[in-house]
Amino acid sequence: MTTTLDATAAATDEVDPQTAQQLQNIIMTTRDLPAMPQVASKVLELSSDPNTSAKQLQQVISDDQAMTGRILKIANSAMYSCSRKVKTLTEAIVMLGFNSIRSLVVTSAARNLYNTRKSRTGLKERLLWEHSIGAAFAARILAAQHAPSLTEEAFLAGLMHDIGKLVLNLRVPEQFDEIVQVVYNENRPFHVTETELLGYDHSHVGALLVNKWKLSPLLEFVILNHHNESAMNHENPLLLYLDLANRLCKKMGIGFIDDPDLDLVNCRANELLQLAPEVFESTAAQLQETLETEMEIFV
Numbered sequence: 209m210t211t212t213l214d215a216t217a218a219a220t221d222e223v224d225p226q227t228a229q230q231l232q233n234i235i236m237t238t239r240d241l242p243a244m245p246q247v248a249s250k251v252l253e254l255s256s257d258p259n260t261s262a263k264q265l266q267q268v269i270s271d272d273q274a275m276t277g278r279i280l281k282i283a284n285s286a287m288y289s290c291s292r293k294v295k296t297l298t299e300a301i302v303m304l305g306f307n308s309i310r311s312l313v314v315t316s317a318a319r320n321l322y323n324t325r326k327s328r329t330g331l332k333e334r335l336l337w338e339h340s341i342g343a344a345f346a347a348r349i350l351a352a353q354h355a356p357s358l359t360e361e362a363f364l365a366g367l368m369h370d371i372g373k374l375v376l377n378l379r380v381p382e383q384f385d386e387i388v389q390v391v392y393n394e395n396r397p398f399h400v401t402e403t404e405l406l407g408y409d410h411s412h413v414g415a416l417l418v419n420k421w422k423l424s425p426l427l428e429f430v431i432l433n434h435h436n437e438s439a440m441n442h443e444n445p446l447l448l449y450l451d452l453a454n455r456l457c458k459k460m461g462i463g464f465i466d467d468p469d470l471d472l473v474n475c476r477a478n479e480l481l482q483l484a485p486e487v488f489e490s491t492a493a494q495l496q497e498t499l500e501t502e503m504e505i506f507v
Contacts, residue, residue: 217264244421247272248317252422255306263299265309271299275316281505282312285343287498307360314364314423315344316505321374331490332388338499339463341506345498346453349491351446354483364427365450369434371417372410373398380406380446388411391464398464399435408447411435437476451477452488460492462499 244252250268254260270276276297284293285302288308292301301309319337344366347498351362376384383405390401399409430447433439434454440447452472457463459470472478472488 219271220444244317245272245320247275249422252310255310260306262298265301265306266298266306266377267437269301269309269313272316275313278316278505279309279312282502285502285505287348287502295380311360311363311367312389315367317421318367318371319506321371321378328380332385333377335463336370336377338503339457339465340370341503342457342460342462342495343367343369343450343453343483343500345502346456346491346495347449350449350452350483350487351493353491354481354488355445355449355471358408358449361426361446362453364423365430365434365446366453368414368418368427369431369450369454370398370410370414371431372413373416375413375417376402376410386463395465397435409435440476442480445481448477449479450477452481452483454497456488456492460495 243249247268247325251265254265254268262406269279279297279300280294282288283304288304294303304312310382331495342361347362347366348359351358373384376387387398387401387405390396390405391398401410411434415428418428418431426446429439430444430450433444433447434450440451452475453469455472455475455477458465458467459472461468473483473485
């Protein structure tokens, strides 16, 4: 399957050598780009080992009080609908499972990117983060209903699909501000504007970051290709759910883009999935409710 490609190589193969080197420099050599935090990196390593116990994960996560608090809050949120109140980190790990803990740890690590430029954190960063969380929730809702085995990976795909924009916001802030202005004032797509001004777009950068953070090849693939309709097929359902989640957020005005007339039913992803209009209506309602009740946990 094509989902096992090396996204780093694919991302750099698609652009000219000079631009490819710029991409590599942005991701691999800058000291300004946050690496995966040590605790998060250790948790991801342990959660992928079938021999890891809940106690071992608890010991590592408890070293990060902020992460511990967020996991407990989310474990008790409507998002997971636990039958009883989760009081301890060990209970959260047992009840949510390693895949969900992995999602929450990556969420905590990704959130750091939105807070790095402290003097300039404002509307732009907030809109980017809200769109990312909205897409994560939407992808999770869709996958949970139609492809349960992809639920947590869908959440991560939604969360990370635009992470390249945050890297650009960190590394080339003046150029990214110009991109934002064009997108906002002329209602043009981010990836088209980025390619015109930079020679590459946020999907290339995001795939490289996911590779650096040693997340899954499948996640690299969908992030690299989330604007590439030719990559959409039945072999890559995660890409289809991500595309629909992304479109739903744009249709609902979650983030920079507000396009209420966006067609979800007849887009390429849904030509393959064949979801009924009622599915999008119920997903939108559930997403709106989730954002209203759960968003403060992720801020």
